[in-house]
Amino acid sequence: MITKTAEHTVIGTRPPRADAFEKVVGKAVFGPDVNLPRMAYGRILRSPHAHARIVRIDPTRAEALDGVYAVATAADLPEAADRTERVGEGNVNYKYMRDNTFAGDKVLYHGHPIAAVAARTLQIAEQALELIDVEYELLDPVLDVRQAMAADAPLLHEGMHTRSLAGTADTPSNVASQFQFLQGDPEQGFAQADVVVERAFETAMVHQGYIEPHAATAAWDADGTLTVYTTTQGAFDIRSQVHELLGYPLSKIIVVPTEVGGAFGGKNVGYVEVPAAVLARKSGRPVRVVMTREEVFLASGPSSGTWMRVKMGATREGRITAAEVELCYEAGAYPGSPVGAGANCILAGYDIPNARLDGYDVVVNKPRVGAYRAPGATQSTFAGEAVIDELAEKLGLDPVEFRLRNIATNGMPRLNGGFHEHIAAREVMEAVRDHPHYNAPLERGTGILRRGRGVGLAYWGNWGARSSVTLEVNADGTVSMLMGSVDITGTRTSIAMQAAETLGLSLAHINPAMGNTQTSGYSDASGGSRTTMATGVAAVKAAEEVIAKMHERAAAIWVCEPEQVAYTNIGPDAGTFTCSRNDETMTFAEVAAKLGGTGGALRGQGDVNVRRWGGAFGANIADVEVDIETGSVRLLRFTAVQNVGKAIRPGQVEGQLRGGATQGIGWGLYEGYAYDGQGHMLNANFLDYKLPTALDVPAIETEILEIPWPEHPFGVRGVGETPIVGPPAAIANAVYDAIGVRQGFLPMTPARILESMGII
């Protein structure tokens, strides 16, 4: 069919975002904005304890309060299947999800939902929460991943036994699962090494920090159709979750995604949809449940805190001979940490012949983690890149040169059992080596302010999966586009651009919209850097179908065979049909005008399940200034380099690189959950949980490499995840360069820097 190879006219340009105007003028409808007639307000009762047995829940007094319409608890949910499914970039087990929606016999973290109330006003709903009597039997909490792994640790799930390839362990444990990757002979590899470095690392649990809280509004029709309006990355994922938890047919559930005010992986799993649906059913009214900021911190899906150990050896010539890695990731209250992805990414950039990696998925009394932008990779990369950096230093090699000597190549066997195809790790590292930032002189300083430079190499595997796009041709030659993917990053524009390019039309001809589960084909969540890639494939397929069908219509008008019709989508004649029988031409719009007489509606449908995709390497360069008396770290200059395959809309790609870097900077320097000894979260607000501000983040320079993924029509790999992976590593290496002390903790706050310097 018609695949563009010549100069693109739409792709690579910088048109305004389709959703920009509505958002700028404040008209876009986000999750908490949904408002329905007769709507009641829902609030959720949460556990004040990190670990306790629920002896009794008695909602009688709450139910009796004037203005209360319904109270819901776990008793309102049927048993859920003990089955694990992929959801967005992570996975869920529905039995655990049920317990995480309304606690069963135990609460497992501060903020664990227990019951929900729908009432006439929010105030009444909150008053009612105080009237729900819950009797707890307190249990010792486990908050630290290594404590949780200890044999005598209090157990979160008495029936949980460690799963591994070897089978299931006999004794119960907080280690939900463990795995080992092994390649070559690590012992022999270390024996060949001239230099060995071994260090332990710890990172705090962090939150995605999206500004819009979780919010869902549920309404039941008289015929039993349940409609849920929600802010999510994946309408179909939410539909599956509601279906599984309510035991209600998929066809009777419609999930309508709203505009999304930030998600970053955190809005694949639903938290308030099922409570809203149950309350709506019981009260006979639409019910809206909106989390507060505190609830978002306490009880959504942040990213794992970790403890990690990395050991690597290299020869005097600068070749890495062996690596040994131990990754212990907090899953939160239920299994499912991203330790697997952390393991896939940590050594992905290097050719290491001998390696062993042990990964542990460990439950602790904290919220069940969710996906957060390249889930699991940022933590492990911080550890891996610090050890790489130290090896280079010990060998007296430039850190970039050392990385290049060991850089991963296509076809090289990987520790996880796979191998890289069409990667560009070398090109990314060379771009760093040649970058003006890396070559700029750095005034180091000898007094109180010390400066340093660091780099970090980052990898994320990306994703493909299911997407669906419908294109309908209108009588005026414009095209209405409906996609099943939720637009969290400007997707309407980047998908419409791929459709326009394929159709040979200008972008102004395409009006893109997000569908819902009733109107569009099944689409997986927008996550894992898959959407521009896989939904793009669907758009190209739909566009090709449009063109093929338009051939038939043109042939009907010309009374010729479709094969005698040709269509041009490139160059000055783009958008015209020609007939080889009579040498006539018709524009796309002219054929469109006659659709009524040639057979009626014309739609192109692209339904795909993309099973092969290309990973993306990126890198960061950071210059820091450390005040050795106050421990303050200031970023002076920051660069993000990434191979994106193809930048469909470069401004959006730069935005992803900058946004990811900003979150990585936050993770590196400022952010982290704080708990007291009993497991109460102490900083569940944006004042004490510190996102970086505009004054903390320098202008981030970006360099986009376009080494295509050959299986996408335009070479797209995906962008969104990789940018967050490298920054903490680059900053930690820069801090070392400045003050000569390795950093083993994230975040690197003034306290941590001063403590690491041993001044205290």
Next chain:
Amino acid sequence: MAIKPFAHGNAVTVAEAVEALSASCRPLAGGTDLLAMMKADLTAPESLVNLKTIPELHEIGVVPDAETTKGLRIGAMVTLSQLAAHPAVQGRQELGRGSLTRSSMAVLHQAILRTASPQLRHMATLGGNLLQEPRCWYYRNELIPCWRKGGRLCYAYRGENKRHVILGGGPCYAVHPSDPAVALLAMDASLRIVGPAGERTMSLAEFYHPPDRETRTVTHLAIDELITEIRVPAPQAGTRGVYVKVAERAAWDFALAAVAIQAVMEGDTIRSCRVALGGVATIPWRASQVEEVLMGQASSPAPLSTAVIDRAVEAVVEDIRPLEHNGYKADLLQGVLREALDQLR
């Protein structure tokens, strides 16, 4: 949480507002702290009396009476933004006789610009700022019955105390959150307070007191009193001020440690000075032992001698009693003082 229902009334005069005040009727200024406290259910007044509608509290100007000691009179409802934009605070308006230098009000100007964020400074009033509640994460957690809220224990004392007090703590260890108060203490500001019995004036130094067994508050303001005015004495000739704050991020964050210095130079000698510390004690903290070291020392235009700086930096931590996790703050405070002294020249 949703805020509990409350009544709201506009006062037009100070007297009217004072009459309304009681334990269950609180004054509302910018609301940036009070409404957040109410939202978190840490306080639940039945009614609020709005001070925004009292014209005289918004006034800012030069004290008219004693000609030789012209100072600045700041209405309690003046916002931090308005104050930072005022010509006198920016050093563009004459106050005392021939005394004005660009830096004579610099300590206050710098402290305000390091306070919160521009949006908050548009809302926040100076009066409200001096009376804000501590940001201790135990105090601000409605589940935790800490001593300051009427409970029996300070949870920070043996808990997560890396942002807590290193000077003069106990029974509460929450640091005083205000930046402007630290600058005003260094400037020897005073307050005009109006209550049912009439009006009184009190220096800021007397106004704050560390909490003790009897009182869980840190000020001498009675429940039915209002601050109506903050008075800053006219800077004497040769005044220089500096405010240095270190927080975890560059903006929108409270001090881990802050130092305010207001010094009066005679030639190149420090004739007198006041040094105040923020972020390290339950109240804005006067560091008199540092003042003693600095008094009489030669500074401008050359920097203070290393020996003097070293002595000052020693002196500032003389009385510290760090908790388990905040030992680093002593070092940090010394670093902040060093920087402030460096900037003073």
